[in-house]
Amino acid sequence: MRSAKVLFKDHLAGTLSETLTGGTRFAYERGWTEDIACCYPVTRNEYDWPSGLHPFFQHLGPEGWLREQQARGAHVDGQDDLGLLLRYGSDCIGAVSVFPPEGTELPAAAAETTTNPGRTVSGIQKKLLVVRGRDGFVPAGATGPAPYIAKFNSESLPTLVRNEALSLRWTGVVLGAREVNEFQSAPVADEYALIVTRFDRGPKGEKLRLEDCAQILAKPRGQDYGGKYDAAYEDVAMIIKSHSSRPVIDLQRFFHRLVAFALVGNCDAHLKNFSLLETPMGLRLSPAYDVLNTVIYDGFDQTLALSIRGKQINLGAADGELFRGFGRDIGLSDRVIDGTLQQLKRQVAKAVVVIKPPAAEGPDDFVTRYAEIVSNQCLRILGE
Incomplete structure (x- = not known):
């Protein structure tokens, strides 16, 4: 054993x-x-x-x-x-x-020039821990700080980096810059990547407690990695009520964020995309991360990642009344719900410039299609 x-x-x-x-x-x-x-x-x-x-x-x-x-x-x-x-x-x-325990001998490993020897990072997307060198970002070695995560495109989805950068930028305007993961775009070796700053590390590299909701609920990973979808958004709210040091504020932030995810066309907001982070005040809802417009990809399931109000909901059926009911179910007052939706309307109007297609883009190009999806979502959910 x-x-x-x-x-x-x-x-x-x-x-x-x-x-x-x-x-x-x-x-x-x-x-x-x-x-x-x-x-x-x-x-x-x-x-x-x-x-x-x-x-x-x-x-x-x-x-x-x-x-x-x-x-x-x-x-x-x-x-x-x-x-x-x-x-x-x-x-x-x-x-x-x-x-491993002291004295344990592990089998010799092959040369690991790109896979962060001794380190790991969760998630399905191609990613690495990286550091900033004199000539840009490079994979982190076995020792020393690793304050950044580099996220790459895949062969089947060559616009992932562009998509997440645009989604984080839009969400940052809508929710506030502090509500989303800090990021930049840069090459790592020969590949273009989204570089996100780790918020589970302090300014001196100290480790901060961070747990995603799949860990908190003890959901088994599953052979197909499906455990992170086996829950409801009400379960995330329950976690916040039970473990956040500021549950009332964090429930409002969670509601605000969930509606914004629907507006941006993000159907993949599963349990691992919501976490509690150690702060000087105790555990709090972490900044948003892994934000994507998934609707833009043909063939991607457009059902919200977790159930809501007891049902699996297609994004096209997720309207303002659904989210109002959800807000009441998790204990928010009508005043807070109305105020959140009104604030989203104001901020969505300010965020239009972020997803304005370049003049040279045609109607089928990436940003044009992205903006159309967001516009349709805002019209249905917010009436804007």
Whole structure:
């Protein structure tokens, strides 16, 4: 049975072990007094999970391209969540890191020039941790700070970087600049990338606690990575009520953000796209990240990622009345709901310039189609 050391902000917090029944057990170190996760309160010393790796740790690992690269480089089965963390878990998103026990000998890894040796980042899109060098951004090595994440296009979706940059810029105007992830666009090696600043790291590189809602709800990843869709937006609201240090404010921010996601055509706002972040005031709703206009891609499912008001809703049926009802369901007053929608109307008008198509673009070009989608969404949901 394998085991691992679990560190929280680089201090030994506990041990993660495989069990004889095929599950895993996390046990806090004697005398440890701080929760490392919402699902692991220190009111108990040990936590068992019946099958495989506990979802909190599962969701620290990557999906898609980076997972394939890491599994190949470390000679680990792609479905071996613990094996991948033992190799790459020394620097994960958030404050938790995973190390093999002292004296453990891991198989020799292949040369890892692009896959961040010893580090990992969650999510399905092709991405890497990067640092700013003298000549631009380069992949982060095994040690030292890694304050940025580079996100790349894929062969099937060559406009991903352009899409997310435009979506973050528009959302930043609509919600406020502090409500979205800081970003810029730049090359990494020979590829153009969206460079986002990690908000789970402090100004001196210190690790901050960050948990996405799939981790908080302990949703198993699933063979098809479908666990992050197995919930409702009401579950995210419940998490905020239970764990945010400012639940009333963060519920309003969440409602504001969810409507803005519908306006921008983002159907992929799943559990991993909402997180709680450590602040001096306690855990708070993190800035928005992974914002995309998914409607622009032919064949992409236009059903909202999570259910709402007990139903799976197609984006075309998501209107103002749906969101008003949702707002009341999660405890917002009509005054707050009306004020939020009125503020969105004002800010959407200011954000028009962000998605104004270039003069040389034709009716079928990217920004023109993007702007048409957003305009139609705003008309249906806000009456604007």
